[in-house]
Amino acid sequence: MNILGLSCFYHDAAAVLLQDGDLVAAAEEERFSRVKHDHGFPKHAISYCLSEGGITAQDIDYVVFYEKPLLKFERILSSTLGTYPMSWGVFRESMITWFNDKLWIKGQILGELGIETEKLLFVEHHLSHAASTFFASPYKEAAILTVDGVGEWTTTTIGKATADWDGSGENKIDLLNEIRYPHSLGLLYSAFTAFLGFRVNNGEYKVMGMAPYGKPTRIEDVHKVIRVAADGSFDLDMDYFSFHRSTNRAFSSKFEQLFGEPRVHDSVFYTPTTHPNGDHPDWDRDVAAINQNYADIAASIQAVTEDTLLKMCENAYDTTGSNNLCLAGGVALNSVANGRIMRESSFDSVFVQPAPGDSGGALGAALYAHHVLLGNKRKFVQEHAYLGKQYTADEIKNTLDNAGIYYKHFDNDDVMAESMASDLNEGKVISVARGRFEWGPRALGNRSILADPRRDEMKEIVNTKIKFREPFRPFAPAILERFASDYYQLSDAEKLYPLRYMLAVYPTKDDKGSNIPAVTHFGGTGRVQTVRNEWNTLYHSVIEKFWEKTGVPVVLNTSFNLRGEPIVNTPSDAISTFSRSGIDSLYLGNYLIKK
Ligand SMILES: [Fe+2]
Known part of the structure; x- marks a missing residue:
């Protein structure tokens, strides 16, 4: 049984191949195309996976796509129309890309691979994230937390999963609670990433790297833009954001009134903390003080993100009664937050999919099809991440x-x-x-x-x-x-x-x-x-x-x-x-x- 998992047309495109439940190849398209975060159709990654498995497209039993395009289209349509006419720009651009590419995903996949319609399956975005971590973990049962920017509508889920290892259990993932767009921890973090002078979907880890040089002095202000309940559920005050109605601005002028002027994109960063002796080649005391303010903002959004995730984990622990936690979604790349979850949450054991972002959705879609849709017993545990191409x-x-x-x-x-x-x-x-x-x-x-x-x-x-x-x-x-x-x-x-x-x-x-x-x-x-x-x-x-x-x-x-x-x-x-x-x-x- 050959199952090809695919993710593309949003963030990182990728392909994976499962053969009789074993993961024989998994790769992101950017490694072949040399375009960072390439989100186009992953033709190179597919061709690598097929050759690694010793098969051609005709041998594929199922192709599984990591989200449901029409549900996503519905979200973009209704959220942009909801803020019309302010959202005219984003509406126009997304309609162009959707009508050019995305609505025809099904046709494109079938055409590129030359396979029949019955072989093509779709799994929802967060279900793919959930499966990418649970069905790669060694657990019999686990709580699941998926947190990202946005999938179709969902931005966060808490779920429970069980596995059938020996014929006595059931392969099942129930997503019990969800938070929906535009309320998104990933998009919140990305808005701060943009404000702090880095590229969205690329520079988030730079914010995390900047945070230790600051003090979380702006937590109260961060809580003006995101309200977090005791169980970790949250909502954003959309007056502070623009990502829902703009193609190139993540935050609004009200956000700037609160946090000040955005940092110039990729400008030199040093503070009195990074260079206590003032020995940076461009040293200027005023610039250092301004940068300290940005570092404090980075520390504050990082702290709120960690605290919110910890609250969600406790909620997942209480809701599911499991001692194991599986994490995925782009926010699971926040390694500082992961460390705190592993040390401070009530869970005994934590597993994170090594590709927790959207490339990992390709793996989750394939694993979900194999275990849940086709009902095969579990046997695969992801022990390492060396799954790409090698050269003789x-x-x-x-x-x-x-x-x-x-x-x-x-x-x-x-x-x-x-x-x-x-x-x-x-x-x-x-x-x-x-x-x-x-x-x-x-x-x-x-x-x-x-x-x-x-x-x-x-x-x-x-x-x-x-x-x-x-x-x-x-x-x-x-x-x-x-x-x-x-x-x-x-x-x-x-x-x-x-x-x-x-x-x-x-x-x-x-x-x-x-x-x-x-x-x-x-x-x-x-x-x-x-x-x-x-x-x-x-x-x-x-x-x-x-x-x-x-x-x-x-x-x-x-x-x-x-x-x-x-x-x-x-x-x-x-x-x-x-x-x-x-x-x-x-x-x-x-x-x-x-x-
Ligand atoms: Fe995602």
């Missing part, structure tokens, strides 16, 4: 030879891991492109830039000389799983699934954070990635060898891409990115290229 030694060698690049080849992985660990110990910044690329937005060692976390200067070197991005953006520690509780305030790391996917921030232990300053955020936290041999042998071995040399079982890991570009996919992408950056060496498959 011949393909890599040919690319290098054709480009006339001098390289060294390793016959033995152990010797290669030793070379990588030595480079790191010597202060070199290395890049790795090897094996299958990762599913979801995080590079987890197969398309990564690695560096020595003990060297404070690495933060600046990697940010400004290698990735050309904002110097305040933090890096993540990849740590051998067995040492995670030595460095971070946690126990039983093997039970903390989100740590595998770098999806939760934890406080460092007091005496350890200063040993790894390049991956310790302001305030003493880290967005931990735990690494186990069975998930990624070479990556594990590199960190193990680095530990043997230095006594530190941690490396700095950041995605292998330059600012604004998708993470590398092919050998050519890796060589191009390497040559345009200050990275010292590239480990491409089993080949080493040096500058």
Whole structure:
């Protein structure tokens, strides 16, 4: 049984292939098309999934799309007509795109793949999110929380799910409560993202990165734009927003009256907290003070988001009586909030889909069809995220030879891991492109830039000389799983699934954070990635060898891409990115290229 899951035409397009219930391939279109957050029809990702599964489109039993287009069309129609004539611009633009593309989704899928109508299924957006996390988790039953910008109408759900592992249960997801558009935690966070000078649907994690440098002094003001009840349900005061009636403005002039002038898009960011000695090259006291105000606003929206999610979790716990929580939706990328949910909520165990945003909807749609619509027993648990394309030694060698690049080849992985660990110990910044690329937005060692976390200067070197991005953006520690509780305030790391996917921030232990300053955020936290041999042998071995040399079982890991570009996919992408950056060496498959 071959089931192809698809998401596209809104945020991140993706395709996944389930074969007899096993996830054999999953990839976002942007990795192939090289268009960041590509939302077009995922033809490259589909073709990759089919070839990975050794099939053609004619072998597909079902294609499952991650939302119901007509329901969504109805929402856009009625919400824009509701604010007409103010919404004329958004009405006109959305009608054009809907009549050009989106209303014909069904026809386009059938046409592109050459399949019959009966093989095409649609699953609602939040049900896809819910299935993407529950049917990838190891649980028999769980509470579910999905929170995003918006699907068809829904922006938030609380649900309960059960699984049939052995014929004794039932595969079922009941979404019990929902919050509907325009009341949306994701769109609220995006409005602040725009206000703080970053791109919506792209810069949300920059707001999270800015927040630790501020104090949550504006919580009361944030509560003027969002009213949150004790159970975590909320509504927005729409007088402060424009996203429902404008194509290019998320917030209104009333919002500006409350929070002041928006920050200039992508302007230089420094504050008295980021540079206590005033040593930023552009230092100006007045600008620093203005930026401090923006950092305080970032801290305030982050705090309200975390507190609201925690209240929703308690509500989900009380409503469902389950000890397990499955999270998905774009807001589940908020790793600071996830960490707090894992530490502070009543749930014993938390699972987050490694692609919690809309790309993950493709996986959820396929999993829902397989388990609920077709009634197959569960057997799949998502143990890792290495589900993308990999390239053969011949393909890599040919690319290098054709480009006339001098390289060294390793016959033995152990010797290669030793070379990588030595480079790191010597202060070199290395890049790795090897094996299958990762599913979801995080590079987890197969398309990564690695560096020595003990060297404070690495933060600046990697940010400004290698990735050309904002110097305040933090890096993540990849740590051998067995040492995670030595460095971070946690126990039983093997039970903390989100740590595998770098999806939760934890406080460092007091005496350890200063040993790894390049991956310790302001305030003493880290967005931990735990690494186990069975998930990624070479990556594990590199960190193990680095530990043997230095006594530190941690490396700095950041995605292998330059600012604004998708993470590398092919050998050519890796060589191009390497040559345009200050990275010292590239480990491409089993080949080493040096500058
Ligand atoms: Fe979504």
